[in-house]
Amino acid sequence: MNSRIWGVTGRTGTGKTKVINTLHYRLLSNNISMGGVLTRDIKNHGKRTGIKIQNISTGINYEIANVNKKTGPRLQKFRIDLENIDNYLIKELHDSSLKTDLIIIDMIGPMELFSRKFCELIETLLKQDKKILCAIQTKYNHPIIKEIKELESSEIYDLNEKHKVEVIDSIYKSIIEEFE
Numbered sequence: 684m685n686s687r688i689w690g691v692t693g694r695t696g697t698g699k700t701k702v703i704n705t706l707h708y709r710l711l712s713n714n715i716s717m718g719g720v721l722t723r724d725i726k727n728h729g730k731r732t733g734i735k736i737q738n739i740s741t742g743i744n745y746e747i748a749n750v751n752k753k754t755g756p757r758l759q760k761f762r763i764d765l766e767n768i769d770n771y772l773i774k775e776l777h778d779s780s781l782k783t784d785l786i787i788i789d790m791i792g793p794m795e796l797f798s799r800k801f802c803e804l805i806e807t808l809l810k811q812d813k814k815i816l817c818a819i820q821t822k823y824n825h826p827i828i829k830e831i832k833e834l835e836s837s838e839i840y841d842l843n844e845k846h847k848v849e850v851i852d853s854i855y856k857s858i859i860e861e862f863e
Contacts (some may be wrong), residue, residue, distance in 0.1 A: 693842030717778025792820030
């Protein structure tokens with residue numbers, strides 16, 4: 684496996700998505716082509732009622748989970764939209780793997796891993812020479828997450844142990860050095 688992975692992990696609410704978003708923003712001025720997806724909450728009256736992904740290349744959003752959805756696998760209070768994961772998330776990650784220097788995946792966690800196609804794509808990316816910045820769910824014990832954490836070429840930063848600013852600075856420096 685030749686992939687280079689920078690991963691952010693931590694409990695819910697520790698700021699994994701904030702770290703990924705901040706790094707994406709900081710890296711925009713460094714001539715590194717990036718693609719992939721960012722996670723966004725859907726809120727109704729201040730409460731999280733859904734989750735959407737934003738395609739970095741196009742800015743288009745697609746809902747992947749909602750509390751009001753009637754079908755799909757259930758994860759906590761959400762129903763997962765496997766069709767949107769299989770169609771839009773997979774397409775953006777595949778296209779990014781062909782066209783960009785850095786693939787951003789926010790999040791590799793239980794929702795996304797319900798999709799067999801998502802699992803297959805991550806396995807493929809890990810076997811190729813790809814550079815990936817991702818958020819990883821801490822508690823979810825899935826073989827793909829275990830594989831990512833055990834890769835020699837992975838740098839995994841745990842927000843349960845380190846402050847967000849320290850993690851952002853460390854990953855940013857490492858990514859810049861990788862592309863110099």
